[in-house]
Amino acid sequence: MADLKTISPVSDLTEGDFVTERCGRLAYSCCIPTINRHKEHLTMIKSLKALIAAAIVAVAPISAQAGDQKMVEEVLVILSSDSLQTQGMAMVLSNTMAQQGAKVNVLLCDKAGDLALKSYEAPALKPKDVTPGQMLRGLMKQGGVANVCALYLPNSDYSKNDLIDGVGVATPPEMADQMLxxxxxxxxF
Incomplete structure (x- = not known):
């Protein structure tokens, strides 16, 4: 019988050697003709370890993300578009976020500042037949905060008295704090 060897690495074996090798808690004793099965087993174990490691790495970000699925508590919506449908969509989404529990702050700039005027008029949008201005008022009734930008009133023919009740005039430091x-x-929008 050939000498017993504890091998490391397997490639040091020669034909006719009788070996004992530990793999985890298992010990293998075999003769060189069966060593190919041993090599295959070790290769399979290495492949399985690599596959498990890859699966853990792939799933880890998903698990971490799933745990971070907490809703944003406060949002800032900056609306400066003069497009009726864009204004409408901004107000639809703002109202929806408020209904889902978010505190919604709206900054109205340029022509979008007109939504905050007492004299605001616009065509109603389908399917609810409401104007963006009406949706803004509804948002404010839900606790939303609306401000016109600091440049809106000085660059228009309007004053603070022309704004609906509850609409303020934003200051740059206040808005920068919210944005940051x-x-x-x-x-x-």
């Missing part, structure tokens, strides 16, 4: 707040998500 990592807990607040900003949307622009």
């Amino acid at each position: 707040n990592p807990a607040m998500r900003t949307f622009t």
